[in-house]
Amino acid sequence: MATIMEKYFATVDNISDHFVERLQKAVAIPSVSADPARRHDVVRMGEWLANELRGLGADVDVRPLSKQAGSEVDLPPIILGRYGSDRNKKTIMIYGHYDVQPASKSDGWESDPFVLTSDDQGRMFGRGSTDDKGPVLAWLNTIESYQNAGIPFPVNLLMCFEGMEESGSIGLEGFINSEAQGYFAETDAICISDSCWLGEKPCLTYGLRGLNYFSVTVSGPAQDLHSGIFGGAVHEPLGDLVHVLASLSDGDGTIKIIGLPEVVAPLTEKETCLYRDIQFTNEDLHSTIGSKTGIFNTTKETLMARWRYPSLSVHGIEGAFSTPGSKTVIPARVTGKFSLRTVPNMTVEQVNELVIQHVREEFQKLNSKNILEISVLQKGKWWLTDPDHWNYVAASKAIEDVWGLKPDLIREGGSIPIALVMEQAIGKNILLLPMGRSTDAAHSPREKIDRNNYIEGIKTLGAYLHHVAG
Ligand SMILES: [Zn+2]
Missing domain, CATH: 3.40.630.10 (Zn peptidases)
Structure with a gap:
């Protein structure tokens, strides 16, 4: 029957x-x-x-x-x-x-x-x-x-x-x-x-991972300047911004924000087991992204980096010279956009606090007379x-x-x-x-x-x- x-x-x-x-x-x-x-x-x-x-x-x-x-x-x-x-x-x-x-x-x-x-x-x-x-x-x-x-x-x-x-x-x-x-x-x-x-x-x-999205604006001169005339004599907003953005992470994706790695939930034995038989290879990653630029050698590390660890991505810079050619401009005001994909046990507020503190401290190290503003564009747990x-x-x-x-x-x-x-x-x-x-x-x-x-x-x-x- x-x-x-x-x-x-x-x-x-x-x-x-x-x-x-x-x-x-x-x-x-x-x-x-x-x-x-x-x-x-x-x-x-x-x-x-x-x-x-x-x-x-x-x-x-x-x-x-x-x-x-x-x-x-x-x-x-x-x-x-x-x-x-x-x-x-x-x-x-x-x-x-x-x-x-x-x-x-x-x-x-x-x-x-x-x-x-x-x-x-x-x-x-x-x-x-x-x-x-x-x-x-x-x-x-x-x-x-x-x-x-x-x-x-x-x-x-x-x-x-x-x-x-x-x-x-x-x-x-x-x-x-x-x-x-x-x-x-x-x-x-x-x-x-x-x-x-x-x-x-x-x-x-x-x-699923959460998302905290930030924008950092650095401004100084009242208008864009000519680098031949003013270069070397003024603090440049784009140079400041690039320093700040570069301080956020390393080339291998390691996040450099102090206090942030400590709040990531530790990996347990039970969780590790869940990654054992997942049908996915680094070749799948490479064929999807159309290059062999994955960071990790093992599938497990790749999946964990995508799912259970936070990541930081720099998305773009508004106001910077971005067309072909070699314009000798010093942009007066630039805005960098970056975001963090968040994981247990990070809280939205804690991430905002640590990121803002890090950005301010890194900017301070530059001793620049420019002005830095940072704001949170999006947040989701x-x-x-x-x-x-x-x-x-x-x-x-x-x-x-x-x-x-x-x-x-x-x-x-x-x-x-x-x-x-x-x-x-x-x-x-x-x-x-x-x-x-x-x-x-x-x-x-x-x-x-x-x-x-x-x-x-x-x-x-x-x-x-x-x-x-x-
Ligand atoms: Zn749908």
């Missing part, structure tokens, strides 16, 4: 063409949130999604947000959905977004970005296919597969889909905070599928959760059921601000469950999702909910 999951998987396979058609319909709506002229399409996409959910028997709540600040354009609504309200079942909250990045054929697409186009390798090209319409619809397809298989749905599902993710999630944080003890109050755990695998193997993400939590264990079992292997437990070097917002507001474990492959080119021309990842992804979500229920 077939097990419950075998029955579910067979049902997914049987109606997989229908699921691809659903994705086709979604990709056909150009819900580009960055373009106010396309806002009606984003709203249309939200309505389409709400209708699909209603068709599956979910209770849907379309929540309007305010007007976008500084314009007369309405923000697209948050689509809330509830499927099941059995007090004896766990309640899983899911998040996704129905807006997409801009796309036009002239950017390098071989086919219309808003027509889902398959090739003979099973790749389905289209804007939003992997980010995030494929994963969002996979949740709907999971509900439908349970229904068609005649299997009771294992959990209660609370759904939260936004339409501004690609434009800074305007309005979402306030909404989540206001509903944390309302619509989302019964949440036992959260699952977000809005990222891709590290390589060619399924993975689960349990940590890191996020780290427990990969042994039942939420992760359920997802890990699901991946073993569907893919026949244990997922890599990974962290990411970038940030997904919504994960932190939800954790702080709702206070429950968050699972990041990627669906697409690293080659999916989210945000780029020729974004795609493999049919296999989409269909097996539906199986994975269904099996995950099955294991959540125990």
Whole structure:
């Protein structure tokens, strides 16, 4: 006799063409949130999604947000959905977004970005296919597969889909905070599928780095000066700035800010083990960056440098001479931009304090009569959760059921601000469950999702909910 999951998987396979058609319909709506002229399409996409959910028997709540600040354009609504309200079942909250990045054929697409186009390798090209319409619809397809298989749905599902993710999630944080003890109050755990695998193997993400971004301005003369006339007689802002920026780190990436390395969480034996079997090589790094300029010799060091240690990057200098030629200018005012990717146990305030102190001290050493100003442009905390939590264990079992292997437990070097917002507001474990492959080119021309990842992804979500229920 077939097990419950075998029955579910067979049902997914049987109606997989229908699921691809659903994705086709979604990709056909150009819900580009960055373009106010396309806002009606984003709203249309939200309505389409709400209708699909209603068709599956979910209770849907379309929540309007305010007007976008500084314009007369309405923000697209948050689509809330509830499927099941059995007090004896766990309640899983899911998040996704129905807006997409801009796309036009002239950017390098071989086919219309808003027509889902398959090739003979099973790749389905289209804007939003992997980010995030494929994963969002996979949740709907999971509900439908349970229904068609005649299997009771294992959990209660609370759904939260936004339409501004690609434009800074305007309005979402306030909404989540206001509903944390309302619509989302019964949440036992959260699952977000809005990222891709590290390589060619399924993975689960349990940590993200934070970001503190700074700007340092050095100014002196009232206007740009000629180096032939004034060079040697005046303190030069750009020279001062370059000294300060150079003092932040060494050539091998070591951060030189006093007190900063001390606040990084020590590496434990248990954490080291997580890096052992991760499917990634330094060759993968080199092929992605298009050069052999990686700093470390081992994969483990490379991954740790990207995930569990802080990094400092200098991004640019505003106001400096930057066009070809040999203009003999002394810029009067220059602004350097740099940022730190932060990790446990660094705090936002502590990092700001140490960085500002370091920059001021280094500038003081120059004995310059110029003026230095430093400001914080952006700040966001890191996020780290427990990969042994039942939420992760359920997802890990699901991946073993569907893919026949244990997922890599990974962290990411970038940030997904919504994960932190939800954790702080709702206070429950968050699972990041990627669906697409690293080659999916989210945000780029020729974004795609493999049919296999989409269909097996539906199986994975269904099996995950099955294991959540125990
Ligand atoms: Zn996304």
